Amino acid sequence: MPPQGLLLIAASLPKGWEVRFLDENMKVATDEDFDWADAVFVSGMHIQRPQINDICRRAHEHDLAVALGGPSVSACPENYPDFDYLHVGELGDATEELFRRLARDTSRPDKQVVLTTQERREMSEFPIPAYELIPLERYFLGSIQFSSGCPYQCEFCDIPGLYGRNPRLKTPEQVTAELDKLLECGLTGSVYFVDDNFIGNRKAALDLLPHLVEWQKRNGFALQFACEATLNIAKRPEILALMRDAYFATVFCGIETPDPAALKAMSKQHNMVVPILEGVQTLNSYGLEVVSGIILGLDTDSLEAGEGILEFVDQSEIPLLTINLLQALPKTPLWDRLKREGRLIEDSDRDSNVDFLLPYDHVVSTWRECMGRAYTPEKLFARFEYQVIHTYPNRIKLPNSKERLSFRNIKRGLTMLANIVWQVGVKSDYRREFWKFSLPLLKRGDIERVITVGLVAHHLILFARDASGGQQNASYYSTRLRDMPVAAE
Numbered sequence: 001m002p003p004q005g006l007l008l009i010a011a012s013l014p015k016g017w018e019v020r021f022l023d024e025n026m027k028v029a030t031d032e033d034f035d036w037a038d039a040v041f042v043s044g045m046h047i048q049r050p051q052i053n054d055i056c057r058r059a060h061e062h063d064l065a066v067a068l069g070g071p072s073v074s075a076c077p078e079n080y081p082d083f084d085y086l087h088v089g090e091l092g093d094a095t096e097e098l099f100r101r102l103a104r105d106t107s108r109p110d111k112q113v114v115l116t117t118q119e120r121r122e123m124s125e126f127p128i129p130a131y132e133l134i135p136l137e138r139y140f141l142g143s144i145q146f147s148s149g150c151p152y153q154c155e156f157c158d159i160p161g162l163y164g165r166n167p168r169l170k171t172p173e174q175v176t177a178e179l180d181k182l183l184e185c186g187l188t189g190s191v192y193f194v195d196d197n198f199i200g201n202r203k204a205a206l207d208l209l210p211h212l213v214e215w216q217k218r219n220g221f222a223l224q225f226a227c228e229a230t231l232n233i234a235k236r237p238e239i240l241a242l243m244r245d246a247y248f249a250t251v252f253c254g255i256e257t258p259d260p261a262a263l264k265a266m267s268k269q270h271n272m273v274v275p276i277l278e279g280v281q282t283l284n285s286y287g288l289e290v291v292s293g294i295i296l297g298l299d300t301d302s303l304e305a306g307e308g309i310l311e312f313v314d315q316s317e318i319p320l321l322t323i324n325l326l327q328a329l330p331k332t333p334l335w336d337r338l339k340r341e342g343r344l345i346e347d348s349d350r351d352s353n354v355d356f357l358l359p360y361d362h363v364v365s366t367w368r369e370c371m372g373r374a375y376t377p378e379k380l381f382a383r384f385e386y387q388v389i390h391t392y393p394n395r396i397k398l399p400n401s402k403e404r405l406s407f408r409n410i411k412r413g414l415t416m417l418a419n420i421v422w423q424v425g426v427k428s429d430y431r432r433e434f435w436k437f438s439l440p441l442l443k444r445g446d447i448e449r450v451i452t453v454g455l456v457a458h459h460l461i462l463f464a465r466d467a468s469g470g471q472q473n474a475s476y477y478s479t480r481l482r483d484m485p486v487a488a489e
């Protein structure tokens with residue numbers, strides 16, 4: 001996904017400032033880029049801490065002032081002692097002050113300057129992120145933000161601490177204008193609403209959705225939507241019906257665990273408003289495929305927790321689950337509790353900073369086993385097959401509009417199909433399972449499904465093999481360094 005936060009900062013810069021925007025997931029900044037610049041703005045999440053600090057080091061080699069903002073520094077400014085400017089918090093008065101200081105003088109200050117937002121800019125006054133600065137057509141998903149903050153207080157989550165419990169909102173007109181711009185800038189396929197909880201303010205979601213439906217009708221259903229929401233959305237048929245009409249196809253739900261005692265212990269009782277499996281089925285009945293977050297290493301986990309997770313995977317028929325080890329993030333109740341209990345371990349060789357109640361090796365090997373068994377090609381394609389029968393037919397029938405059947409879309413689809421057929425259908429050792437799943441779809445002309453499932457399944461199968469073989473980090477949020485080469489263009 002495009003880096004939404006930094007694109008927003010780029011759009012907020014004073015008029016006349018020239019910007020070169022580099023997403024180092026795609027293209028490494030070169031010496032020429034640094035030579036061109038007067039100052040460097042960086043943003044990132046905890047997992048990117050080594051790379052964030054490395055960008056700072058490279059910029060300083062060119063004697064450039066470097067400013068860091070975004071979620072990681074806002075939670076842990078102490079992790080970034082080398083930066084010249086730290087921007088803590090969201091877009092607001094600190095941002096204006098940073099711009100003012102750099103407008104006066106771009107040289108490096110004698111010591112670090114920390115600017116903390118006291119007054120956040122209203123989201124209804126946010127500019128449209130500078131999507132024109134990136135090659136949008138090269139991203140797998142587009143990203144868009146409607147709200148910030150979440151009313152709940154799950155023990156492990158830093159969203160309420162960072163962004164507040166009273167969700168702040170953009171207007172529906174802002175959102176549709178952003179969608180217009182995403183299309184103009186070449187986005188095809190899907191857009192992910194990055195809000196941590198799309199129904200954090202249910203009334204606002206209900207107000208927005210009819211605008212999205214109308215936008216889709218006006219634009220020939222050019223895009224497919226995805227979002228994150230709490231599972232109690234299953235109790236809101238009026239929201240689900242509008243989501244179906246707006247062509248939402250996927251909802252990420254932080255189910256975390258099927259164990260009610262564990263949900264209570266982590267203050268996530270809102271997951272139990274309806275029985276979890278029933279909730280998943282309700283979403284499926286509106287054409288929504290559920291993606292689930294799962295956490296292992298909870299204090300309530302027994303030695304058999306892994307079996308419980310695998311049983312849930314089978315019963316829920318959810319194809320994609322991000323099975324993760326518990327990690328304590330700063331600015332969370334979990335962090336505070338574990339600190340009090342002396343159970344935080346900062347050791348970059350561990351896959352989590354939590355001193356689990358169960359033996360560490362057991363928790364990690366449970367994770368590896370869950371990844372290995374949940375994502376065998378047979379099991380994964382069987383779960384997608386379930387979605388083909390029980391979920392996808394519940395979606396609205398899309399028109400054969402000129403936007404959907406554009407030359408660009410068709411070319412992109414055919415390129416992806418050719419790659420999948422070659423990489424998966426010919427070269428992979430699980431081509432049998434792939435063709436068993438794909439041939440009936442191809443006979444029905446459902447090429448789009450073969451592409452989306454083929455691509456996601458290929459990634460998951462390879463990732464899970466690495467994970468169960470010990471080559472992947474068990475916590476996607478831990479600071480353990482991974483050997484992740486940055487892709488050259």
Ligand code: SF4
Nearest residue numbers: 150152153154157196
């Ligand atoms: S519902 Fe989701 S976003 Fe809200 S506090 Fe819980 S985990 Fe965080």
